[in-house]
Amino acid sequence: MRASLLFIPTLRDDPSEAEATSHRLLLRGGFIRATGAGLYTFLPLGWRVHQRVVQIIREEMDAIGGQEMLCPVLTPAELWQRTGRYEIPEVFRLEDRAGRPFVLPMTHEETFTFHARELRSYRELPQVLYHFSTKDRDEPRPRGGLLRVREFIMKDSYSFDRDEEGLERSFRLHERAYHRIFERCGLEFRAVQAESGMMGGSESVDFLAPAGAGENTLVTCGSCDYAADLEVARGLPAAPSLPELLDSPAEVETPGISTIEALAGFLGIDPAATAKAMPMVVAGSELVLLLVRGDDRLDEARAAAALGADVRPATEDEIRAGFGAEPGSIGPVGFTGPIVADETLRRGQYVAGANRTGHHLRGVEAGRDYTPRFAELREPRAGDTCARCGGALRFQVAIEIGHIFKLGTRYSRPLEALYTDEDGSERPLVMGSYGIGPGRIMAAAVEQRHDDAGIAWPPALAPYDVHVVAIGAAGPEAVGVAETVAGELERAGLRVLFDDRDRRPGEKFADADLIGCPLRVTVGKKTLEDGGMDVLARGTRAEERVPAIQAAQLLRSMLETLR
RNA sequence: CGGGACGUGGCGCAGCCUGGUAGCGCACCUGCUUUGGGAGCAGGGGGUCGCCGGUUCGAAUCCGGCCGUCCCGACCA
Numbered sequence: 195m196r197a198s199l200l201f202i203p204t205l206r207d208d209p210s211e212a213e214a215t216s217h218r219l220l221l222r223g224g225f226i227r228a229t230g231a232g233l234y235t236f237l238p239l240g241w242r243v244h245q246r247v248v249q250i251i252r253e254e255m256d257a258i259g260g261q262e263m264l265c266p267v268l269t270p271a272e273l274w275q276r277t278g279r280y281e282i283p284e285v286f287r288l289e290d291r292a293g294r295p296f297v298l299p300m301t302h303e304e305t306f307t308f309h310a311r312e313l314r315s316y317r318e319l320p321q322v323l324y325h326f327s328t329k330d331r332d333e334p335r336p337r338g339g340l341l342r343v344r345e346f347i348m349k350d351s352y353s354f355d356r357d358e359e360g361l362e363r364s365f366r367l368h369e370r371a372y373h374r375i376f377e378r379c380g381l382e383f384r385a386v387q388a389e390s391g392m393m394g395g396s397e398s399v400d401f402l403a404p405a406g407a408g409e410n411t412l413v414t415c416g417s418c419d420y421a422a423d424l425e426v427a428r429g430l431p432a433a434p435s436l437p438e439l440l441d442s443p444a445e446v447e448t449p450g451i452s453t454i455e456a457l458a459g460f461l462g463i464d465p466a467a468t469a470k471a472m473p474m475v476v477a478g479s480e481l482v483l484l485l486v487r488g489d490d491r492l493d494e495a496r497a498a499a500a501l502g503a504d505v506r507p508a509t510e511d512e513i514r515a516g517f518g519a520e521p522g523s524i525g526p527v528g529f530t531g532p533i534v535a536d537e538t539l540r541r542g543q544y545v546a547g548a549n550r551t552g553h554h555l556r557g558v559e560a561g562r563d564y565t566p567r568f569a570e571l572r573e574p575r576a577g578d579t580c581a582r583c584g585g586a587l588r589f590q591v592a593i594e595i596g597h598i599f600k601l602g603t604r605y606s607r608p609l610e611a612l613y614t615d616e617d618g619s620e621r622p623l624v625m626g627s628y629g630i631g632p633g634r635i636m637a638a639a640v641e642q643r644h645d646d647a648g649i650a651w652p653p654a655l656a657p658y659d660v661h662v663v664a665i666g667a668a669g670p671e672a673v674g675v676a677e678t679v680a681g682e683l684e685r686a687g688l689r690v691l692f693d694d695r696d697r698r699p700g701e702k703f704a705d706a707d708l709i710g711c712p713l714r715v716t717v718g719k720k721t722l723e724d725g726g727m728d729v730l731a732r733g734t735r736a737e738e739r740v741p742a743i744q745a746a747q748l749l750r751s752m753l754e755t756l757r
Numbered sequence: 758c759g760g761g762a763c764g765u766g767g768c769g770c771a772g773c774c775u776g777g778u779a780g781c782g783c784a785c786c787u788g789c790u791u792u793g794g795g796a797g798c799a800g801g802g803g804g805u806c807g808c809c810g811g812u813u814c815g816a817a818u819c820c821g822g823c824c825g826u827c828c829c830g831a832c833c834a
């Protein structure tokens with residue numbers, strides 16, 4: 195395709211709104227443009243990449259027996275009211291002119307389950323149905339370009355089985371298909387156990403791609419194959435250096451000291467030898483004391499899980515009323531409400547607030563001086579070791595590029611998607627749901643494959659295989675030769691972007707670097723002399739002079755080796 | 758939703774504090790010269806200064822409200 199005829203609006207400067215690398219480069223390369231917060235148009239180049247991702251996904255879905263179809267975006271609210279998802283804050287709701295409520299879905303469980311009601315017999319199972327369709331989410335905060343958006347295209351598939359065993363098979367089929375998809379896309383990624391979030395269901399596997407920007411944290415072990423999302427990761431904290439044991443807590447005066455850092459500094463001890471008191475309010479009224487080690491951070495999600503209810507930090511007034519001391523001096527000893535302590539505090543003695551303003555207690559021991567319930571409350575962090583093998587844990591920012599769920603009968607029951615089993619009994623379909631965002635795959639690819647000059651697309655995703663640059667100054671002959679070369683490559687089945695624009699070489703090279711096609715072919719004065727062309731591999735920046743004869747074959751084999 | 762920042766030609770920004778009728782670089786158009794890594798010269802076009810209201814003889818500039826965008830957090834397949 196001739197660049198002179200294409201809409202490829204590259205930018206010389208970084209747009210000020212873009213922070214994340216993928217956001218910056220996709221904007222600059224003319225792949226995407228924003229129309230509003232979290233709303234992106236895919237320009238021709240970006241759409242080509244998106245389509246390539248889509249095609250890879252399609253092939254792998256079809257390979258496991260998936261059947262592509264298409265559901266509407268506009269969805270009667272009734273379906274969502276039946277499953278209870280109508281109340282989720284992120285759901286976009288709207289009405290038609292008659293006031294009938296509709297939903298713009300974030301996923302299509304309800305709609306697919308609605309159709310699955312036509313599956314009446316165990317003989318028709320299992321089934322895997324999928325589509326590529328627009329999802330909308332009223333995100334509280336879109337961010338990072340394609341990383342978190344309010345509208346995007348997702349491949350979501352749904353499996354329908356007789357029972358848990360069938361679901362397990364469908365689930366593993368998807369898991370393997372997802373591995374193949376991400377491998378084909380040239381991404382570095384890990385599959386990890388994860389939270390199920392608003393989807394509900396029992397088991398879920400998250401696919402995380404380490405990147406320079408992202409909203410998840412991938413925790414991996416340097417010694418074994420342990421990998422998890424930070425939200426559910428387990429880490430063993432380094433042991434603190436604890437002071438001598440005391441027979442009973444001893445009060446020390448700590449005037450004006452209200453932070454762990456100050457306390458540790460004042461007493462000359464390891465912050466890890468203190469217990470941090472986090473007063474929280476559960477279910478709107480009950481005051482609960484959560485305790486973590488002084489150097490740890492409370493993970494509110496884990497706290498909520500441990501308490502079985504949402505929590506919020508107590509206000510200063512609530513703290514004074516409940517503990518009889520100022521925040522900063524409170525602790526477990528003498529507190530009459532429920533106490534939940536992190537597992538790290540099970541053994542040993544720690545310094546804790548005395549519930550008397552300006553005082554702390556040394557040698558506070560769980561079980562002896564107060565009676566807590568123990569739970570995992572701390573957030574794993576750098577320095578932790580692997581709970582499985584003791585190896586060092588690594589923490590990487592990552593993008594969630596796919597997520598698969600075992601839903602069970604979460605949707606089939608309320609929507610009455612029932613089938614008749616062999617014994618004549620009616621049972622709800624056992625379901626799984628499986629999502630992939632092609633836009634996030636694009637973002638992850640750019641995050642993982644770029645340099646200062648621009649994108650270096652994995653060959654499987656590049657908008658074109660070869661970017662042919664004609665050096666116009668070399669005269670009409672060079673442009674003619676370049677055109678011939680481009681034509682031959684195209685006839686040989688390669689995707690070719692032919693830069694025939696009347697621009698200076700520097701601009702053309704800069705654009706080629708930005709756009710990031712795997713191979714660049716330059717035809718100019720130098721190459722005219724020996725009838726060859728210069729071929730540059732975008733990823734490695736290695737350039738070589740190649741004879742024009744059989745160029746197509748040569749480039750093709752180069753592409754193969756690049757993958 | 759809490760905290761912070763920003764909104765001035767297509768892009769990046771200055772001007773605002775200390776009111777006086779809008780400027781720079783890049784991009785764009787025309788011509789000439791140039792051309793293997795974002796050229797030079799000459800000429801030219803393009804801006805309701807986010808919106809509404811207020812103060813003032815006069816507002817991009819001061820005041821109030823609103824809207825939008827980005828970043829951190831909360832939240833989140």
